[in-house]
Amino acid sequence: MRVSNAVPHGVLYDRPMTSMQFVIVAICCLTNISDGVDIAALAFAAPVLVKDWGLRPAVLATLFGATAVGLAIGAFFVAQLADRFGRRPVTLVATGTIVLTMMLTALATSVPQLAALRFTTGLCLGTLAVTLNVMVSEFANARWRNISVAILHSGFSIGTMVGGLFAALLLMPFGWQSMFIAAGTLNAIAFVLILFLLPESPSFIVSRRDDGTLGRLNRALSRLGQSQVTEVPAVAVARGKAxxxxxxxxxxxxxxxxxxxxxxxxxxxxxxxxxxxxxxxxxxxxxxxxxxxxxxxxxxxxxxxxxxxxxxxxxxxxxxxxxxxxxxxxxxxxxxxxxxxxxxxxxxxxxxxxxxxxxxxxxxxxxxxxxxxxxxxxxxxxxxxxxxxxxxxxxxxxxxxxxxxxxxxxxxxxxxxxxxxxxxxxxxxxxxxxxxxxxxxxxxxxxx
Missing domain, CATH: 1.20.1250.20 (MFS general substrate transporter like domains)
Incomplete structure (x- = not known):
């Protein structure tokens, strides 16, 4: 395996953006929109849930807190698995798990069930908060990187807006469960797009140096519409942790x-x-x-x-x-x-x-x-x-x-x-x- 001179910012940093790279940024943004809906779902469903179940504010706070604890653990610990197993599989598993937990939340019949499901949802959302940022920064080039990350972050605000739309259309006629079914459906769409359209990050592939790296890198570059390489670039990494x-x-x-x-x-x-x-x-x-x-x-x-x-x-x-x-x-x-x-x-x-x-x-x-x-x-x-x-x-x-x-x-x-x-x-x-x-x-x- 031949290795070329170090590339300081990533494999795609100095290459022009292709249409497929823009599609990938859009998929990540859609996933972040789905995450915004997931976070907002309980907030919008809460008034109806309180009325149906007779919950006190302190009990509702534990449900919100369960999501937040999951977010913290996911961001600090679970997301690090993306450096070992890859951005794509970790993102795929996290999104797929959210689809499952959101649908199950609609079937919950007790506060402990809701708390467990919201904790698991938060775990996956915290993971995605990291992996989506990493993927957008690695798939975008120098010119589009900052604006792509900004668009990604705007996706969360769009998600809360979509959550408000769902609440206005669904809560009264269909009950609080409809919020989680709608959010789970949106995540299912993101899951399918990730499964069929999202390749592994070329920067991650390069970091896993072995005899098959060059072949995997060129396959990923071909899917992106980028020209292939004859040797593996040495992506520069920081020396030690600050x-x-x-x-x-x-x-x-x-x-x-x-x-x-x-x-x-x-x-x-x-x-x-x-x-x-x-x-x-x-x-x-x-x-x-x-x-x-x-x-x-x-x-x-x-x-x-x-x-x-x-x-x-x-x-x-x-x-x-x-x-x-x-x-x-x-x-x-x-x-x-x-x-x-x-x-x-x-x-x-x-x-x-x-x-x-x-x-x-x-x-x-x-x-x-x-x-x-x-x-x-x-x-x-x-x-x-x-x-x-x-x-x-x-x-x-x-x-x-x-x-x-x-x-x-x-x-x-x-x-x-x-x-x-x-x-x-x-x-x-x-x-x-x-x-x-x-x-x-x-x-x-x-x-x-």
Whole structure:
């Protein structure tokens, strides 16, 4: 097996994109849309489920928490199997398992059954959150990589929008079970597309160096419409793993700690909203169908939030953009909490909250990517993702606690708006810290 000079970013990085590569990005985006529906399914079904089963908020919080725990374990541990067995088989198994668990959820008759199925679903969703990002980045070339990843992330917002549409059309006539059947059907479509159209990543094939590597690589390249190679390229890999301690070195330490604090507090608020907002809207006077429409409009607002945050973050303005969205989020949370029970006003408040929420999410991730040198950038993003998963576990439980305390919608959202001030203040001081960082600290970009 002959090996050529190292390719620093992947086999397809410097090659033009083919139509098949665009198809693969689209399949990954569809799968992520399905994942958004899966996450939102319980949130939209919750008001009807509570009525049918007589569940207390604390019990419902355990179901949301089961999904979040599964997400964390899947992202941290199960997804690593993709480096051993391949991106395609792990993605295929995770998607197929979701089809099964979503259909079985519609047949569940007890809270323990629902909790077990939501945990398993979360396990697979956490796995896909990693493998889909890896596959899109490995199948796209240099020109299309960033925009392809951005489109992939927008898929989640589209998924919540589709979930809202399903809720508006299905919940009242067919019951809460219909949400999971619809979501499972969408995942089944993604599963079939992955099974028949998605090849293994050429970058993964190259990493498995053995006598059959060249043949497998050329077969994958042919399926992609790419020219074959006569020798296996040596895809460059990082030497050693960047330690988390490097993120806390020198002048960047305080700013890093403030960024992590911001991410955790924001994640608690964000995942609380994701899981409890439909229930809050129904309690405020909307019907489950109207709450579904609110989810649909919120999904559109979320997509806009991704795009606006990306535009405002250009030229090194990631921190300022994030602070703007955090300030607007404080206002949006107060609006949603104090809005009188009028259908139009509640839907507008919920949608503006989603717009701000997604903008903060995008901004914090961009900060982790752009404000650290290449040697620790992966560790930076990994920490942000891990902290977000902790928030995903804490947020739904915290929401259930606030409802159990009987604070009401106004009290609950005043608490959340007050919490959102913490990351806003923290990011201001983090920006000051990055500005003071000396040149020898090798900060990737100093905020303007």
């Amino acid at each position: 330690k988390v301690s490097a993120l806390l070195a020198g002048a960047r330490r305080n700013s890093t700690l403030l960024l992590w604090l911001s991410q955790f507090v924001f994640a608690v608020i964000s995942y609380l909203l994701l899981n409890w907002k439909p229930t809050v809207l129904v309690n405020a006077g909307l019907s489950p169908a109207q709450a579904g429409i609110a989810g649909l409009v919120s999904g559109i607002a979320g997509i806009a939030g991704h795009m606006v945050a990306g535009y405002l973050s250009r030229d090194g303005r990631e921190v300022r953009s994030t602070m703007i969205f955090l300030f607007m989020l404080c206002f949006a949370l107060l609006w949603l909490g104090l809005q009188p029970p009028m259908v139009g006003g509640l839907i507008l408040a919920a949608s503006f909250t989603s717009f701000c929420n997604v903008g903060v999410f995008t901004g914090l991730l961009l900060i982790g990517l752009t404000h650290y040198p290449a040697a620790v950038r992966t560790a930076s993003v990994a920490m942000l993702v891990g902290i977000a998963r902790l928030g995903a576990i804490s947020g739904p439980v915290f929401g259930g606690l606030l409802l159990e305390l009987g604070l009401g919608r106004d009290g609950m959202f005043i608490v959340l708006a007050s919490m959102a001030l913490a990351p806003l203040i923290a990011m201001y001081f983090a920006m000051m810290g990055w500005r003071r960082a000396p040149a020898n600290e090798d900060v990737a970009r100093v905020p303007a």
